[in-house]
Every structure is written in C-alpha cells, then in structure tokens.
Amino acid sequence: MHGIAIWFRHLYETTGINLTIAYDPFDRARFLDGFLVTLELSAITIIGSIVVGVIGAWLQGARLVWTRRIVQVYIQLFRNTPPLVQMFFFYFGLSSLLPTIKNSFGMQEPPVSGFAWACISLIFFAGAFNVEIFRSGIEAIPSSTIEAAEALGYTRLQTYLNVVLPLAMRVCLPALTNNLVNLIKTTTLAYAIAVPELLYVSNQIWSDSVNVPVMMVVLFIIYTALVGLLVAAMKAWERALHRPGLGT
Amino acid sequence: MPRGFDPPTGWTPDQPLVAIDDVHKSFGEVEVLKGVSLSVRRGEVACIIGPSGSGKSTLIRCVNALVPFQKGSIKVLGIEVNDPHLDKLRLRKHVGMVFQQYNLFPHRTALENVMMAPVQVLKRLRAEAEAEAYALLKKVRLEGKEHAYPGEMSGGQQQRVAIARSLAMHPELMLFDEVTAALDPETVKEVLVAIRQLAEEGMTCILVTHEMGFAREVGNHVYFTDRGVIVEHGPPAEFFAAPRDPRTQAFLSQIL
Numbered sequence: 001m002h003g004i005a006i007w008f009r010h011l012y013e014t015t016g017i018n019l020t021i022a023y024d025p026f027d028r029a030r031f032l033d034g035f036l037v038t039l040e041l042s043a044i045t046i047i048g049s050i051v052v053g054v055i056g057a058w059l060q061g062a063r064l065v066w067t068r069r070i071v072q073v074y075i076q077l078f079r080n081t082p083p084l085v086q087m088f089f090f091y092f093g094l095s096s097l098l099p100t101i102k103n104s105f106g107m108q109e110p111p112v113s114g115f116a117w118a119c120i121s122l123i124f125f126a127g128a129f130n131v132e133i134f135r136s137g138i139e140a141i142p143s144s145t146i147e148a149a150e151a152l153g154y155t156r157l158q159t160y161l162n163v164v165l166p167l168a169m170r171v172c173l174p175a176l177t178n179n180l181v182n183l184i185k186t187t188t189l190a191y192a193i194a195v196p197e198l199l200y201v202s203n204q205i206w207s208d209s210v211n212v213p214v215m216m217v218v219l220f221i222i223y224t225a226l227v228g229l230l231v232a233a234m235k236a237w238e239r240a241l242h243r244p245g246l247g248t
Numbered sequence: 249m250p251r252g253f254d255p256p257t258g259w260t261p262d263q264p265l266v267a268i269d270d271v272h273k274s275f276g277e278v279e280v281l282k283g284v285s286l287s288v289r290r291g292e293v294a295c296i297i298g299p300s301g302s303g304k305s306t307l308i309r310c311v312n313a314l315v316p317f318q319k320g321s322i323k324v325l326g327i328e329v330n331d332p333h334l335d336k337l338r339l340r341k342h343v344g345m346v347f348q349q350y351n352l353f354p355h356r357t358a359l360e361n362v363m364m365a366p367v368q369v370l371k372r373l374r375a376e377a378e379a380e381a382y383a384l385l386k387k388v389r390l391e392g393k394e395h396a397y398p399g400e401m402s403g404g405q406q407q408r409v410a411i412a413r414s415l416a417m418h419p420e421l422m423l424f425d426e427v428t429a430a431l432d433p434e435t436v437k438e439v440l441v442a443i444r445q446l447a448e449e450g451m452t453c454i455l456v457t458h459e460m461g462f463a464r465e466v467g468n469h470v471y472f473t474d475r476g477v478i479v480e481h482g483p484p485a486e487f488f489a490a491p492r493d494p495r496t497q498a499f500l501s502q503i504l
Contacts, residue, residue: 142349142351144347144349144351145351145353145354147314147347147351148345148347148351148352148353148410149353150314150336150340151312151314151340151343151344151345152340152364152365152369152413152414152417153337153340153341153365153369153370153417154365154368154369155337158368158369162353162364162368163353166355167353167354167355170355241355243354243355243397243399244397244399244400245354245397245398245399245400246354246355246397246399
C-alpha cells in the first residue's frame with residue numbers, strides 16, 4: 001500500500017497526473033465513502049423501483065377504474081417531469097412541510113435525510129418506467145394461459161405471482177436492464193441535494209486538489225464498471241430464466 | 249366419493265351434476281347462445297358437436313364461469329353459476345377444463361404444471377402433490393417426461409399434461425374444449441385414449457368435439473348445436489344413425 005502511494009506521488013511530481021485518492025489517506029477515505037454511498041443508492045433504488053413496478057403493474061390490471069387511474073396519474077407525473085425537479089420537490093418542497101425533530105445534540109433537524117429523499121425520489125422516478133415495462137411484458141402473455149390458471153382455481157393475485165409475472169419478466173428483462181442502467185447513472189443527481197455520493201465527493205476532491213481531468217477519468221471508469229456489472233448480472237438472470245421453447 | 253369431494257349443500261347424486269337451463273349469452277350485439285338447456289348426470293359423457301361459431305365453446309366456458317352470461321341458469325353440483333356473488337374458486341375446484349391450445353405454463357416442467365395448482369390453490373403438501381403428479385403423468389403415459397418443459401413436447405404430449413394437470417385438482421366434472429382440434433391425426437389418438445380411460449372410470453365429462461367417431465363411441469348423449477340453439481340431441485346410436493333435423497343431416501353428411 002505504501003509503495004503504491006509513493007509511486008503515485010512520484011507520478012504526480014514527474015507527469016502532473018494528480019491521483020490524490022491513491023496516495024492521500026484523507027482523499028482516499030472520502031472517495032471510498034462516496035463510492036459506498038453510490039453503491040447503496042443504486043442497490044436500494046434498483047430493488048425499490050422493481051417493487052414499485054411489480055405492484056404498479058398489478059394495480060394497473062385492477063378491476064376498480066379509480067385504482068387504474070391513480071396508477072396512470074403517477075406514471076404521467078413521474079415520467080413527464082425531470083428527475084432533478086422531482087428530487088428538489090421532495091427535498092426542498094415536501095421536506096419543508098414536515099415537522100422537524102430534535103436530534104441528540106438538541107438541534108432541530110428534518111426527520112428524513114437527504115439520502116432517504118434521494119432514494120425515495122429515484123424509486124418513484126424509475127418505478128414509473130418499470131410499471132410501463134412490466135405492463136408491456138404482461139401484455140405479451142396470451143390470455144388463454146391466464147384463463148388456464150383461472151380455470152384451475154387461481155385467484156387473480158396467485159395468477160399474477162405464479163404465471164403472469166414469471167412469464168412477463170422474461171419478455172421485459174432487456175427493457176428493464178435499460179431502465180436500471182439509467183437509474184444507476186441518475187443516482188449522480190443526488191449531488192444536487194448534498195448527498196455525499198461519488199460525484200459529490202469527487203467534486204470536493206477536485207476542488208481541493210485542482211485535478212478535475214484526472215477525477216473525471218476516474219468517474220468514467222467507475223461508472224462504466226458499475227453499469228457493466230449490472231448488465232452482466234441482468235444477462236445472467238436472463239440466462240437463468242431461460243426455458244426450452246420459451247422465447248428465443 | 250373420491251377424496252376431497254365435498255358436495256355443496258343441497259346436492260345429492262340423484263340430481264343432475266350439471267343442469268343448464270335456458271342460457272342466453274351475447275357478446276355485444278351478437279347473441280351467441282339463444283336459450284340452451286341440457287343436463288348431465290354424474291358419470292355421464294355429454295358430447296357437443298356443431299359447426300364453428302355455433303356457441304359450443306362459449307357454452308362450456310359458461311359452465312366454469314370463464315365467461316359470464318346474461319340470462320338463464322347453470323347449476324354445477326347445485327352451485328348456481330349465474331349468481332352475482334358466486335364463489336368462482338369454489339366452483340372451479342370441482343370443474344376441470346382442458347383447452348384446444350393446451351395452455352400449459354411454459355416456464356414450468358410437466359411435473360410442476362401438474363403439481364402447481366394442488367400446492368398453491370388447494371394448499372396440499374408438496375411431497376404429496378408431487379407423488380400424485382408422478383402417478384397422473386404415468387396414467388396419461390408420460391413416464392420419463394416429468395422434467396420436460398412444454399416447449400420440448402409434442403402437441404399430443406402437452407395436451408396429456410394438461411389433462412393430468414386438471415385431474416390433479418380432483419374435479420367432479422371435466423370440460424374438454426375441442427382438445428384435439430390443434431393436433432395432427434396421429435397424436436389425436438393418444439389424447440382420445442386418455443379421455444376414454446377417464447370416461448370409463450366414471451368421470452363426468454362435457455366434450456366439445458369434432459371427432460364424430462369418438463363422440464359416438466364414448467358419449468352417452470350427443471348434442472348438436474347450430475346458431476346458438478340445440479337443434480337435436482339423443483343417445484349417439486340413434487343420433488348418428490337417424491338424425492331427424494335437416495340441419496343435423498346436412499352437417500353430418502358434410503363431415504362423415
């Protein structure tokens with residue numbers, strides 16, 4: 001570890017490539033913290049938005065017309081507005097309407113942290129797309145297959161969970177992958193509400209060390225790897241779901 | 249009485265198992281069923297034949313409440329199907345259905361297709377349901393195909409899985425909706441063998457079919473429908489030997 005630090009310091013002195021996160025313990029620590037926050041944001045919002053998609057697509061098939069309308073309004077609202085505006089809406093708009101609570105130092109603070117607001121707003125944003133993605137998968141299922149489940153005594157929920165969803169998932173996985181890739185990249189918007197994620201800490205680092213180009217390259221590499229990892233995982237899931245004679 | 253049979257209150261074996269009375273069904277402006285009545289006793293095999301669009305499939309879809317109808321009454325084991333507060337699940341536990349397009353769950357193996365509903369709907373023990381699924385697949389001569397997916401099986405094999413899947417629910421009544429219409433002539437036979445075996449075991453069946461030979465051989469009663477009404481019916485020997493109505497005569501002369 002020490003050798004590496006010396007090497008990078010040498011690299012900076014001879015070439016001007018200043019990778020402070022490789023030799024400066026303080027920068028390395030805050031960079032790693034930021035990376036972890038990005039990972040947490042990504043994992044929470046991916047899972048959350050899939051859950052929203054699954055529930056939303058289920059409610060879209062509800063018998064009650066008002067249930068379907070509410071889902072429709074939700075989709076229109078969150079698909080047609082910029083995600084940054086949504087995040088501001090939650091963080092500055094909604095948050096200011098909530099009562100503050102006393103923290104352990106006796107200070108007043110908002111009950112929901114910036115990180116939590118970022119999660120909530122990103123889940124709503126990506127979830128709206130996921131509802132539509134799952135719906136496209138559901139519509140690809142022959143109604144006769146659903147009829148067969150009904151004839152066997154399945155309830156609507158049982159049919160959805162055991163027949164409709166597993167089949168729809170196989171159809172819509174490529175579209176879902178696209179949306180989740182976008183979601184990972186959109187986590188950088190949390191920067192705007194001071195959530196110390198990767199871009200935010202990188203900004204702090206380059207402000208201190210004036211090494212913007214170097215940190216930019218680092219960001220590109222990390223996001224490329226992160227998205228690559230997600231895509232590989234989704235591909236593996238796709239393969240695991242493959243059944244002979246079903247799909248391609 | 250077979251295992252798992254709980255006759256709904258008020259039904260006794262001396263009553264018809266299925267009583268269809270003056271059923272009317274319209275899809276929008278089109279009246280598909282114009283007052284159909286028939287009854288099927290326990291252990292009986294009723295065959296419904298007739299030209300396409302005569303309402304045969306719609307009629308048996310009404311029996312397990314897959315499609316609602318506007319007027320008339322259908323009683324299955326005394327359960328009124330046309331009751332707006334009908335407990336569909338209770339009805340469907342007694343009524344098995346096999347479709348023209350098999351409609352197996354393509355993401356599950358043959359074995360899983362057969363045991364899914366008993367485990368998930370009837371909440372039976374997995375091991376118990378699995379053992380029975382093996383036995384049912386053996387019964388429809390699909391030993392060795394338990395772990396094949398529907399996409400890996402021929403139409404005839406898939407249709408026999410579909411029959412086993414219905415039987416796993418221990419129905420009192422089986423509905424067959426043109427189950428051989430999508431099959432090639434060689435595989436038709438293997439499916440008909442399975443149905444005949446069921447009929448011989450005393451299963452109450454309603455078959456919508458184009459297999460006249462089969463209807464004649466296995467059916468206890470044959471109904472001929474045309475344009476939403478039952479034109480003529482009778483025991484197969486009489487029905488096929490001496491049809492009285494000109495429409496029946498024309499239909500039979502076309503296909504026999």
